[in-house]
Amino acid sequence: MTSETVEPEFPVTLSLPGGGSLIVRPVRADDADALIMLYAGLSDTDRRRRFFTQYRATQGWVVDWIRRCREQGASIVAEVAETGELVGEAAYVLQSNGNGDFSLTVDAAWRGWLGPYLLDVLVEQAAANGVPNLEADILTENRSMQAIARRRGAAIGPESDHTVTHVVFGTRERMARWAEGDDRPRVLVEVPGGRWGRSPDLAAGGYEVLGCPGPGRRHEPCPAMGGEPCPLAATADAIVVAMPPGSADDLTMAHRRLHPDVPLLVVGGGAAPTGDEATGDATAGDEAAGDATAGDATAGDAAVCHLETGTTSSELLATLARLTQGVSGVVRTPR
Numbered sequence: 301m302t303s304e305t306v307e308p309e310f311p312v313t314l315s316l317p318g319g320g321s322l323i324v325r326p327v328r329a330d331d332a333d334a335l336i337m338l339y340a341g342l343s344d345t346d347r348r349r350r351f352f353t354q355y356r357a358t359q360g361w362v363v364d365w366i367r368r369c370r371e372q373g374a375s376i377v378a379e380v381a382e383t384g385e386l387v388g389e390a391a392y393v394l395q396s397n398g399n400g401d402f403s404l405t406v407d408a409a410w411r412g413w414l415g416p417y418l419l420d421v422l423v424e425q426a427a428a429n430g431v432p433n434l435e436a437d438i439l440t441e442n443r444s445m446q447a448i449a450r451r452r453g454a455a456i457g458p459e460s461d462h463t464v465t466h467v468v469f470g471t472r473e474r475m476a477r478w479a480e481g482d483d484r485p486r487v488l489v490e491v492p493g494g495r496w497g498r499s500p501d502l503a504a505g506g507y508e509v510l511g512c513p514g515p516g517r518r519h520e521p522c523p524a525m526g527g528e529p530c531p532l533a534a535t536a537d538a539i540v541v542a543m544p545p546g547s548a549d550d551l552t553m554a555h556r557r558l559h560p561d562v563p564l565l566v567v568g569g570g571a572a573p574t575g576d577e578a579t580g581d582a583t584a585g586d587e588a589a590g591d592a593t594a595g596d597a598t599a600g601d602a603a604v605c606h607l608e609t610g611t612t613s614s615e616l617l618a619t620l621a622r623l624t625q626g627v628s629g630v631v632r633t634p635r
């Protein structure tokens with residue numbers, strides 16, 4: 301998708317290869333019974349993946365769900381033209397951080413393409429409605445939904461644990477944006493797969509955290525590795541690089557070169573670049589935090605710091621606080 305926002309035109313009629321057609325359109329208030337049938341047809345496993353419980357949606361819940369989608373978000377359904385049966389639904393409801401919390405449901409007999417298709421339409425609708433990101437908790441065992449989110453280049457939120465992955469992706473551009481309604485300082489974590497075991501510590505310490513799967517794990521090319529500024533990194537209050545030794549160095553250098561005013565914390569992996577290596581500004585000091593190795597740059601450049609992998613949570617947070625508050629006179633501009 302380009303950054304041009306095109307409002308989807310409904311209804312869309314899709315002719316099916318075996319004959320018949322599907323109508324794709326926004327949900328209507330009188331769709332409650334058909335939507336109940338769609339949910340009722342899900343297996344126990346699918347219902348748990350959709351609702352996180354074995355919950356069976358009641359008439360009252362579905363009526364309220366449709367109202368919320370219509371008033372505070374959007375819901376796009378796929379209807380079999382010949383029967384009126386609903387065989388898919390993609391929906392989001394606006395959250396206080398300005399992002400849409402999305403869900404996706406496709407009847408088992410219609411899987412194989414309809415899920416990603418409906419999500420694409422929902423993303424266009426969200427973009428047209430001015431919603432910058434869609435996000436959701438996905439059960440880690442839910443491989444097909446994980447694959448769909450991965451293919452959209454989703455960033456990973458800190459709420460993720462071993463059973464749940466919190467995914468966030470952009471609507472105008474595929475790359476997620478920082479949530480507009482979230483005032484916390486922003487930390488971008490570069491880590492293979494996007495999930496870092498220490499991200500919950502950062503969130504508990506008051507940071508908005510997004511994990512980027514890193515170059516090579518993304519379905520979109522990494523802009524920084526392509527020599528272009530990364531919108532997520534450029535507007536972060538700090539970047540944490542938590543990559544294995546060897547793979548961290550190029551990315552660390554790229555961030556230092558492209559986003560010199562964003563503090564950089566390298567955890568384990570490679571060495572923090574000195575100003576010399578990355579920007580031509582040579583400095584090194586230990587002001588950033590305790591015994592951390594800090595190369596805090598001079599005039600105009602933010603600090604760079606290195607921590608060992610086993611660093612305690614409090615040490616990590618203390619280091620980050622000092623980095624984001626600015627050392628050596630580098631003052632972060634408040635938002």
Ligand SMILES: CC(C)(COP(=O)(O)OP(=O)(O)OC[C@H]1O[C@@H](n2cnc3c(N)ncnc32)[C@H](O)[C@@H]1OP(=O)(O)O)[C@@H](O)C(=O)NCCC(=O)NCCS
Pocket residue numbers: 346347349350402403404405406407410411412413414415416436438442443444445447448451
């Ligand atoms: C999740 C769901 C909407 C996906 O819709 P779908 O039409 O089945 O989507 P697809 O069959 O095209 O599968 C999507 C991707 O997952 C991949 N996939 C499917 N099963 C997989 C598995 N077991 N392991 C890894 N990937 C898998 C597919 O290959 C496809 O990726 P590709 O296009 O790159 O090949 C559908 O399975 C569903 O309704 N599940 C129950 C409710 C649910 O889990 N909702 C999501 C939580 S909100």
